[in-house]
Amino acid sequence: MDYNKKNIRKRPDRPLPTNPTNATNPVYSCSSSSLMAAKESKIRDAGGMDELLADLGYEVRSSDMADVAQKLEQLEMVMGSAHQEDSGLLSLLSTESVHYNPSDLSSWLESMLSEINPPEFSSSTITTTATTLDFPNFPKSTQIGQIYDEPSSSNYDLSAIPGEIVYGERVKKKAKHEEEEEEEEEEHFVVPDSCSSSTNCSIVVVDSQETGVRLVHTLIACSQAIQQDNLAVAEALMSQIGPLAGSQSGAMKKVAIYFADALASRIYKLKTGTSTSTSTSSSTNHLSFSQIFHHNFYRSCPYLQFAHFTANQAILEAFQAKSKVHIIDFGIRQGTQWPQLIQALALREGGPPTIRLTGIARPDSGNPADSDPLREIGWKLAGFADNLRVGFEFQGVVVQSLADLDSEALRLREGESVAVNSVFELHELLASPGSVEKVLGLVREVRPTVVTVVEQEANHNGPVFADRFNEALHYYSTVFDSLESCGGGSDGQDLLMSEMYLGSQIYNVVACEGADRVERHETTAQWKTRFLSAGFAPVHLGSSGFKQVSGLVSLFGNGDGYRVEENNGCLTLGWYTRPLIATSAWQLTSNKKP
């Protein structure tokens, strides 16, 4: 999350010391000492003039204070920008413009500003709170960005004004004049006179950093209110979240919107008493959602690539010297994991084994236009393997839930080495009690050489809603951050789809309960306990695997923040310090059971 740095707050009862005497000096405002002095004193209304400023030699009416503050702000920004660009403006101001009576601050400012700004520029003031933004007639494409760097910003203490000033947008290509083209790359903020004259350029100062923190706090407070069944408070907080979220940009904004949306749904459901387990309809919605977007998620960021690669590595090692292999994939999706494995097996020492792949899919999965998507995938994989001269067989199994599987459906054969693969499939089973134990029992029955499991590294299955919310907020913020840096290549649509995919997960974690809440992520440690108690022993994912996947992520991954780590034999991929997904491998503890 990158927070913008400016921190200007305005409050109506503090004076504004400035130094307008010499126009060639940029008006970077106040000395901190005068500010400090100003802070201690009180304003007394003496003849309509502000007493404090009168002490300094300026005559400003208290009633005009707000106005003066605003204008000073504008002036300062203009001069600040002018100072950075060139001194043309300053020389203009110093040599050609006539300044009248600086002690009458109000009119002096008027004259200064009218020198600088074109006549059609009008700063309209809007009555809003300090964190709300309002863009009347503002071009939609612009975005509020950082204002500028102010070295003394910590001491800058402008009063809050009933009117807000919007200033400086990171102007995008669409709403630009030709002169500004070259400024665009530097992310230069825009001087008011280059606002398009048709728009009513209102200037708002945005303190993104503060609102960012506030946004997080409000979200968490809202979740806690829901936790305590205090829906009235929750709703009140919700109304604040909207504008706060709007003031952010980039990853933070998207995350906030998704979470706010999910919270709103949850509140609604709780209020109206709509049972959160409204039958299978919402769970199938989520399912088809995830099926569709899973594919795009694969392409736009390295998470799935990491998952497939590490799982395949483990399977490859387990299948050393085996001549007949059978892979059971708990979630075949588009089958993108398997070409790599087939190719690696084709190239291994001693030649490839004969491969059998059992792909398990859900109903309504994949492309609705295809009559039998599973067959399509099988065809593709078979064609691929055929090209590589690898013996290959595919069978597809369609089940509503993994718990419905039995060994009959898998059609096991003698003499085969079996690998079971599950990428983001197991956590769903936790929604119905007993399912995961049943499936693990089935896995045992199959007698696999290796079981590869990839899951999200997070605990989104705690019993307390507020804790879950907290966890999820941090987790998905990190994921969205990483997506942001990925950029999604040339096609922004993939990025958008990935975000929607994640958004649907967020919705599920926050707004659903009971059988509907299928995104029940758990940490590797929790899964470890389950596997150990089900009779499995961990397989250490070797250092060669670690090296290779690190190479993969650094060479092919987009974005510098990805980190591959090894943790007790499991490999995790994370963004900077936060691990996000983890791959682990398991084998049976004893081979004596028939």
Next chain:
Amino acid sequence: MVKKQRGLSLFCINDNQDLLIEILTRLDDRTLAVASTVCKLWRELTRQDSFWEALCFRHVSPPRVRPVVAAMGGFRRLYRVCVGPALARLVRFDSVWTREELETQLQRLSLSLFSVYYYERLGARREDGRATASLMFLGEPVNVK
């Protein structure tokens, strides 16, 4: 390089394809690509996979890789899609591993990704229009032609 001897014999590189091939073998990827634009003969020659194979696998000589790569579209495509971009990154990439180690890994990784790429394109004809670019998460957008 033209030598005139008694006005009759000229030396033209295109008449000595063995020599030409020897020279082309020593070129790097960019020069090779540029060379393919010289004339039809050069284009034909530089499109031969052997050159690109040498570029892909400089240190490691793989026994069984050739038919596999050929089946998936050839070394030239492998280079363009995977190895080339990765090598470009290798230049500005400093790590704890040696250059050779990294290059070995790179070849293995390239093959993996290439297989995904090829797999995705297998079904591309049947899908609606948009060719899938499975390697989109690579830094540079991959040209799917």
